Amino acid sequence: MLFHSATFLISVSGLIALYWLTPWHRARLALLFGASLVFYGWRHWPSVFLLLASITVNYTLGRLLERHRVKGLLALGVTLNLSLLLYFKYARFLIDQLILGGAQLGLELHVPRPDAWAPLGISFFTFQVVAYLVDVYRKELPAERSVLVFAVFKSFFAQLVAGPIVRGKDFLPQLHRRLPFDAEKLSRGAWLVLTGLFLKVGVADVIGDYVDFGWSDPASLGINNAWLVVYGYAAQLLADFWGYSTMAVGLGLCFGLVLPVNFENPYGSDSLREFWRRWHITLSVWLRDYLYISLGGNRGVSKTRAAFNRLLTMALGGLWHGPGWNFILWGFLHGVWMDLELVTEKSRARWPKWLGVLITFHVVVFLWIPFRAPSMGALGVLISRLFTAPWDINTPTQTAVMTFGFLALQKPLFGLVRADRPGSLRPWVVLVLAALMVWLLLAYGNARADFIYYVF
């Protein structure tokens, strides 16, 4: 169920009331688990069975790993989870590449393409559970004994579909104790849900209308509108995913549960390495802890090997977003730029910070182009329009104002939406802003589609 649908918002309000009125801890967990299954299966109920199977298997694997710390068992668990991800998300892509490769060699391959649906959020919950198994294997986390607690950890609706990727050592302990009703947390949660909703419906979807239009026919764009589509997507993607993550953190707080913050003013970073510490933080941490370091990281290895590790991690991180060469290219280019940053580190240290921020921002914005491109053909057309198209007198003023206003006001906006600083705003400021957001949502809101990261 979509976070910004009226059905979800009204249902979840009832659920919050019911949750806090329920006196028994296990009944609360059962309520959360049941609601999570309903929300998850609302649009595609067969996915629920996959989720239930994944819960059962990974719960068992966790317990077995704790008793028998065997590498083969961990490999089995990781392979099993990644196989599901591979089948549901990448099988078609891989078979297409095989057929294309065969065609290049003059072979006509007839490989059946699996008719698989992609369960929502499979990339997110696969990474979550792989981290759990590895943590149990590394003895950084005891295997969860309660099936119900593990089921809620794996399926909690606020983070199931598009993160934040919750780590067991942060989240499982919260599910073990009966939380007392905390009006302060609930109030902060409601505030974050409202601000997240505003970012999604009032900013991302409004800008996204024109971005989608531009990408549907890039050849028709004038130079000014082509650049607007590029900057617009940077604003749309951040507002969309930041909005979702803010709602997720807010929903968690409404149930007394603390989820990790996923964004911290990423466009204010003065290097790509810093950008990845502020953008989709939980994915960056996952890639660092479970992929980059496993590959050897940058300690005790040659500079070439460290650079290779970075490139591979970023390319795989790109591939995680979806089965397409554009995602691999995007991740790879991030890796290349990060390596370049390391090579030029000494000279860059003398630059003023604003110059680093400006350059990094434009690198990020420019690299979003292959990320968003629906095809390599469209990518080429848009890039050529950026430099060779004539000026188009018809510029969508509202999109332009919203895009550049949103991008320019990043720092104060992140200050307003800080989840980890309760009480940093005066109460009357919160109320005025809440009224303003409701007003703007009503007047301009444009709930048009899923969250962008739902498909990743």
Add this chain to the structure above:
Amino acid sequence: MSRGALRLMQLMAVVLGLLAALEVLCRVQPEGLAAVAHRVRFKLALLHARSPVDFVALGSSRSNDGLNPALLGLGSGFSAATPSSSLPTLEFFAANLGPQRRVLVELSGPMSASTPMDADDAAAPGAFDGDPLGAWLHAHSALLAVRRAFALENLPRVFAIVFASRFDGSEWFRSRQLTETFRPPVAPEGVHDAAAWAPAPVRETPPATLDAEGERVAEGFGRAVTALRAQGAVVTLVAPPLGAGWRETECTPELKAQRAEVARRVRAPFLDFTCAEVDERWFVDGQHLSSPGRAQYSKVLGEALRALP
């Protein structure tokens, strides 16, 4: 009550209170807020709020940009042309315009389109898939029906309706209004196309058969003109001029024949500038006239209208 509980209550009171208050307001004043929310209803409300006029112009953004009622020389006029208009919009206007002396109706590609009227926040197909409560609210909430009334740029419409006598409708929704406010365009220099500014000559044409699309257009215009005449209006069909690119699309023999047949069937004089080979520089984008183009077209159209029997 704890500080947290107080904050929660305050937040809920503001959000829910504001929504409830606006819902009540929209139920008390549905017509007024609809007039502020939607361009078509706004122009209609503006027309009804001012004193009677000698003529009203109905059309798309082409007429809205291209026609200045004050320059037509036909007495006091009002432009009810609006961007994104279509045949359903025309029929809505025709049914709700009220008694008028004379009405100019644009007969063009945009006005022949079957696009639903741009006067309600109709949900896009599939907008409420999997969201039954959203669909229910959309169908039952007075606030959601007119929510665009609360957009900041629409608020000046309230003052326009209050001071309606100061407006002739042409002040709203022009394509380049903002740009032209700061940088008024000058008439293009070295343009020698005075002879081109003339409507297509009127010929008595025999009845022609139309394809299904043409029949739809003819029937729609027929219904609209009949409704206007039933309220006492004299109807004249007009079609604004276009730049070369757009002429290629709309000045084809088939569409010329279709427009002529529609005019013949509704028995109204038709001043068709579609194929007038006017200079491209009168337009801002090949379709919409700039300020100098607007003055030129209004003057020529006024002369042509006065020459009608």
